Amino acid sequence: MSYTKEQIQFMGVSLDTSSMESTISRIESSIFAQNFMQHCVVNVAKLVNMQRDTELANSVNSCDLINIDGMGVVWGARSCGHRVPERVAGVDLFHHLLTMSARCEFPVFLLGATEDVVTQTVEVIKTQNPDLKIAGYHHGYFWDDEKAVVEKIQKSGAKLLFIAITSPKKENFINKWQDSLGVNFVMGVGGTFDVVAGKVKRAPVWMQNYGLEWLYRVIQEPGRMWKRYLITNSKFAYLLLKEKLKFKKID
Template sequence: MRDRVDILGVLVDKVAQKEALNRVKSFIDSKDSHIIVTPNAEMIIRAHQDEELRRILNSADLVIPDGTGVVLASKLLGNSLTERVTGIDLVKELLEIGSKVGYNFYFLGGAPKVAQEAKAKVKEKYPNLDIRTHHGYLDRALEAKVLEELENTKVDILLVGMGVPLQEKWLDKHLANLEIPVGIGVGGTFDILAGKKKRAPKMIQNFHLEWLYRLLQEPKRLGRMSALPQFIYEIFQEKLKKLNKLK
């Protein structure tokens, strides 16, 4: 039985990073297809409004708490998640493990050339890794080509960086048919691996201000940031409901 925490209708696994990695390794060993999702506050608010996305998140085989806000919300609601487990950290650990045990990766997503540049940077550190890539701007013909390549290539871990909710819906639609053990929606991870964008310094992460650092790098995210106050409002409403039930 999985130990999960309900955050506004999204069930998030209560796992530390080491346990998450062990689960991924067991998924690969099992050979069945498994979807991993990485919800933050923004994704949870979107799932609150998108029934299909909520279904995909709650049926995923591993749901890691990517956002600091998700962990803080769990504490406020009285059922604390173990720790924040970010998608980028999980991917970096898997790349290191993969270089030792021989996992095959496929980077799908990002603007043209970004996945290739991410691959080049990763292979500077892990030259023996087997990585194939394709950008995320897929029309029907390109999608068919990518699916054919995935069907005919040994892939252990498929990383899909198409943004939420497209990447989750793409994995839900295609992964099982591809017989790939692990598919992970990774958002902007390829930009970070390629050196196009930087993560917030640890000090800023520790002060829970990574969202502000990202906003300063990408001002166009301002509209999406409206999800944060909505998330806070919804969490406090949920907390009030719990308190009222105790009266």
């Protein structure tokens, strides 16, 4: 099994630019080799937040594999001269890895969201992947006893752990407990369980392709989201300008 590992340095982060297919092959090979891989994806908001949140930045930069989720980051990196053939969206990678896990007989553990949502997510993915082994699952409201949840994951026999908790909590949790989880692969999947369970609708494909998923979220929740995205996108534009100027100086 082969894969192509390609990285770029963008806004202080080593981003992997491999294709979806190559990314899945790399993860599969790592699990078969009994190695540990800490994975995350980055979008515009996460890159912006990393500039002021040192703990988040350390947690992300400690990952073994960092994929580009947001089209804004893809376009920003390309504008600085980097070769980025495609985005590797976290929700799409999640589904591909479930298919791979079913084929390879890798047990998985799901952690995060509310009790109702994670339970519904388990039911949906079992229907989609009848051969998939669910080693266990737990809701995301466990902060008064993190150790007990970590022990539950460790004893489950899971090979892959998917964590659907908001940033930066999931990144910091993974970085804190990575040596105690007992899994070979751990990935933060944000709001993916809400999408799978049908609680939240994903943006239409054409909006995904044009990097307008943020706009779709604003349309769905204008009162809560418009200010967040206005500020975040403005800060990213400023950071991108600085990155382009730095890139020109290097040239």
